[in-house]
Amino acid sequence: MTSPMLELTGVKKSFGGNHVIPGLDLTLNAGEVTALIGPNGAGKTTIFNLITGFLRPDEGQVVYKGENLHGVTPEGIFRKGLVRTFQEVRVFGGITVLENVLVGREHGFRSWRATKRNTAAAMETLQLVGLDRKVHVMARDLSYAEQKFLSLARVLASDAELLLLDEPTSGLDGRSLDLVTALIPRLHEMGRTVLIIEHNLDVVRSIAERIVFLESGRVIATGTGDELFARQDLADIYFGGGVQ
């Protein structure tokens, strides 16, 4: 039996009169890879923003390892062990690939003495994502796919235990997809907990131990890929009823 790492209880969020998250309960277990899927506008990225402190819930609570995250800033939440990527590529274009990764590992004055260790860890991660030959290239000069991998490398190199990955495969070609699809189980092996938003259902099926299906900000189904992908009602919601 795995222990709950993150619990969202009765979380609500509205923008004006639009109830994007009308009431959400969600639990993540330590060491699991969980996928959040659902049609566009289901509130997936909003949930990421609520968990990581970029948005505050109107009601309800987000509890990480028993601690209520209410009022904690995004940087404070990172220090508690949660790190995220964004749907769009957000690399630090004016610094090198290596420096991008170091940013996620260096915090406070202690990091001044640990540069060698941090650099070694950063290099190891860059090798993992295939960017080890471009460590001194400015991040803005990378291709789109490489920038996606750099975003991934930054969160992988951090010491965070819970990784929130927002559409890590969007816009990637087949070879890059293979790399991401192979990488995520590796994170699992390393003991990381992963919550991933992903539209590519092939990827979801291959990497997620548990899938949470959202519609209009509510969890309408939870289960394994085999359980959920067999359900015609979910397929109808996901594809708008037009695809079998």
Next chain:
Amino acid sequence: MLQFTINLLIMASIAAIVASSLNLLIGYTGVFSIAHAIFYGVGAYATALVSLHWGSSLLLALVVALVSSGVLSVLLALPAARVTGEYFVVVSLAFALVASTVFAQWTPVTGGPAGLVGISRATLFGIGLNSNESYLVLSLALLALVTVILYVLIRHTPLGRSLQALRDDPLAAQALGKNPFRLRLTAVVISAALASTGGVVYAGYIAFVNADGFGEQGGVLFMAMVILGGAGTLSGPIIGAFFITLFPALLEFADLPSQAKGPLEQIIYGAALVLLMLVRPSGIAGIFSALSPGHWRRARAVAGADAGRQPVTGVPVPGEYTPTGGAA
């Protein structure tokens, strides 16, 4: 002619010190401050007061200038570092207006509109820096020191990396644990302290300090030096400062009609700035960078190594996965 040239070079070096320190905010932190000339002024007034009351020690003047400008900069940063972009500009403008009024009106301390006179040339380890040549060496040495400090800070410290991350993407920096307020505050204090060292040289060299040049107009001028030279490069603000200081002097030698010389110089000067920004928005340093061999080395580094990316070693791609593309 020699003394005229030395004077220009000293003034250009002082401007380069202030512009380089401002570049830490504009070029490396993404903060546009119009208040920067204040800290240059604080350094100058601190030096004047040290000279008039405690003697001509350069080191004492530097310590007083660094501490006083650092402390004062916290007053700017506490409200301003909570906002970004144009809001920071507005807060810094308000701060510059208040400070220039204080410089001009706080007569018991600053001498009011008449300023402070009788500032002696500095001494360093008992050696008087009495000649203009010695001040040229001092200003160039201080410029070199400021540049080295900035180079180490920007290229070799976690703080420098964090500042640049904040500049490039504040949200992503926050998501990686960076506190934007604390980082901006730190950058403002460091850059203000460095700017004050320019004021130390200025006050000792001119031997007179008043409020002129330490308000919003001075702030805009230093900002122009940074942007014109090339923000976010170490050489850019130095090039910009020398260009803006020396270019009007060079126009003096142009064969312009005497009755329209002043306005024509201003028009040529302004047109040159506009043209440069249109042709090369990355500043003068961008022109040199594009022509340098290093530029082509970097281009080759970007182009190379694509074939080096391989799937993660030892981790099989799950068998059921077929790359058929996304569902959405």
